[in-house]
Amino acid sequence: MQTHTPPPASASDLFLPVQFGACHLRNRIVMAPLTRSRAEADGVPGKYAADYYRQRATAGLIIAEAAQISAQGKGYAGTPGIYNSAHVKAWATVTRAVHAAGGRIFLQLWHVGRISHPSLQPHGELPVAPSAIQPAGQAFTENGFQPFVTPRELTLDEIAGVVEQYRSAAERALDAGFDGVEIHAANGYLLDQFLRDSTNHRTDAYGGALENRSRLLMEVTAAVTGVWGSNRVGVRLSPLSPMNDISDSNPQALFTHVVQQLNLFKLLYLHVIEGVTGGPRDVEHGFDLQSLRRLFNGLYIANNGYDLALAEQRRAAGQLDLVAFGRPFIANPDLVHRLQSHAALATFDQATLYGGGEHGYTDYPAMPTNIDAEVPA
Numbered sequence: 312m313q314t315h316t317p318p319p320a321s322a323s324d325l326f327l328p329v330q331f332g333a334c335h336l337r338n339r340i341v342m343a344p345l346t347r348s349r350a351e352a353d354g355v356p357g358k359y360a361a362d363y364y365r366q367r368a369t370a371g372l373i374i375a376e377a378a379q380i381s382a383q384g385k386g387y388a389g390t391p392g393i394y395n396s397a398h399v400k401a402w403a404t405v406t407r408a409v410h411a412a413g414g415r416i417f418l419q420l421w422h423v424g425r426i427s428h429p430s431l432q433p434h435g436e437l438p439v440a441p442s443a444i445q446p447a448g449q450a451f452t453e454n455g456f457q458p459f460v461t462p463r464e465l466t467l468d469e470i471a472g473v474v475e476q477y478r479s480a481a482e483r484a485l486d487a488g489f490d491g492v493e494i495h496a497a498n499g500y501l502l503d504q505f506l507r508d509s510t511n512h513r514t515d516a517y518g519g520a521l522e523n524r525s526r527l528l529m530e531v532t533a534a535v536t537g538v539w540g541s542n543r544v545g546v547r548l549s550p551l552s553p554m555n556d557i558s559d560s561n562p563q564a565l566f567t568h569v570v571q572q573l574n575l576f577k578l579l580y581l582h583v584i585e586g587v588t589g590g591p592r593d594v595e596h597g598f599d600l601q602s603l604r605r606l607f608n609g610l611y612i613a614n615n616g617y618d619l620a621l622a623e624q625r626r627a628a629g630q631l632d633l634v635a636f637g638r639p640f641i642a643n644p645d646l647v648h649r650l651q652s653h654a655a656l657a658t659f660d661q662a663t664l665y666g667g668g669e670h671g672y673t674d675y676p677a678m679p680t681n682i683d684a685e686v687p688a
Contacts, residue, residue, distance in 0.1 A: 323627065324339065324626070325634065325650075326340070331610070332543055332580075333540075333543055334543075336371035336372055336633075337371050337413065338369075340370050340371050340372075340636065341371060342367050342635070342636065342637075343635040343637035344375060344376050344637075345376055345637055345640065346665070347389075348388060348389030348390060349666065349667065349668070350392075353392075354378075354385070354391050354394075354395075354398060356391045356398070356402055356405060360401070360404075361404045362673045363673050364408060364416065366644035367414075368408075368409045368412035368413060369412075369414070369645060369648065370640070370646070371633065372417065373409060373415065373417070374419055374582070374635070375402075377420075377421035378390070378402075378418055379392045379421050379423070380393060380394055380421065380479070383433065383476075384422035385432070386423030386424075386427040386431060386438070386450065388451055388453045388666070389665070389666055393418060393483050393484055394479065394480055399487045402418070403486075403487045407488060410488070417491040418487070418489045418493070420481065420492055421500065422476070423438070424462070424502075425444070425445075425446055425504060426446060426450070426500060427450060427462075430457070431450065436463075437460060439464070440463070440465065441464065441504050441511040442512040444462070444509075444510055444512065445462070446555060447459070451665075464513075467515065467516075470527060473527070474527070475534070477494070477534050477535055481539060485538060485539065491539060491543035491579065492539060493544075493545045493546065493547055493582060494531060494544065494547065495547050497547045498557075498584070498588055499552075499555025502528050503557055504557070505524055505528065507524075521565060522568070528569065528572075528573075529573075532578070536576050536578070542577075542579050545581065545612070546580075547582040548582070548583055550562050550565075550600065551598055552586070554588040567606065577609070579609055580633075581610070582614060583603060583611065583612070585613060588615065592615055601630060610632040611631055611632050612632065612633045612634070613630070613633075614635040622634040638659060641659040642660075642675045643656050644675055644677055645678055648677075657675065
């Protein structure tokens with residue numbers, strides 16, 4: 312069982328080394344997974360990905376962008392996969408680049424479930440889900456945004472196949488040289504869809520009671536830890552976020568149960584999106600996020616809307632072990648240095664956020680480390 316000992320009130324240890332399971336991290340700053348939609352059409356990570364991640368390797372930990380575990384798991388144009396040898400070969404160039412720069416990198420394993428479109432699916436098939444319930448919103452396809460469709464309900468045999476896809480993807484991530492993996496069970500994607508009673512209306516062993524709705528996540532966690540061991544695996548949750556038309560009638564009971572069950576696996580960490588993904592941190596729901604922190608036996612990575620002051624405050628209060636920053640890493644490849652030196656942060660170009668090449672991806676400059684060097688002789 313991990314202990315949650317806060318640093319002295321007069322100092323922050325965010326920039327000091329920390330042991331992270333089997334990995335030694337240079338600091339407690341995490342680069343959160345960020346979809347950038349720059350993969351090739353077949354899901355192979357783009358040719359600039361190695362440079363992009365290498366530039367940001369001063370983060371204590373990089374959690375690479377979500378990678379679909381199968382062709383069926385794809386939900387957006389330009390996202391990478393981790394289900395064939397070409398994917399492994401391309402990701403291996405990324406991990407080698409990060410390791411050469413002294414960094415550590417995990418891969419997030421992803422199946423979007425119903426948050427997809429037939430044009431993104433093999434043979435134009437319907438997306439799959441726990442239940443045939445159409446989500447509100449639009450899918451980002453190769454032909455622009457298109458309305459979500461009503462998905463097809465997974466059969467019991469297909470659910471077993473999804474678990475096997477996670478296990479196989481975990482093996483391929485190991486082959487690609489990652490330091491660990493994160494199971495994406497947040498933001499309204501497949502595993503989250505099984506957890507929530509708004510999207511899971513099943514009446515079999517995967518629906519109804521909390522134990523049944525959390526069954527798939529536990530089976531996936533068992534499969535992934537069977538490949539990696541428990542000290543190189545984390546899980547991401549978003550208890551309060553309505554992203555991708557998701558909700559639950561009693562999230563406190565649901566996620567209390569989920570964390571209690573995850574504790575049986577002795578996982579390395581829990582990665583929690585606090586509030587609405589990419590939106591407000593404070594949500595009027597009566598949900599006690601810190602109860603999950605107290606309940607979980609591993610390390611707690613806090614995410615969503617953090618700046619340095621809030622990170623230091625919550626670390627001093629013992630409310631987090633590591634803190635994840637997402638979009639600030641886009642325009643600030645040297646974010647750790649900027650935070651540590653209290654420097655101003657650059658802002659990213661919204662127009663180059665998704666898709667494209669190296670512009671708006673690998674061409675954001677680092678802050679000069681020698682101010683005198685800028686002065687003409």
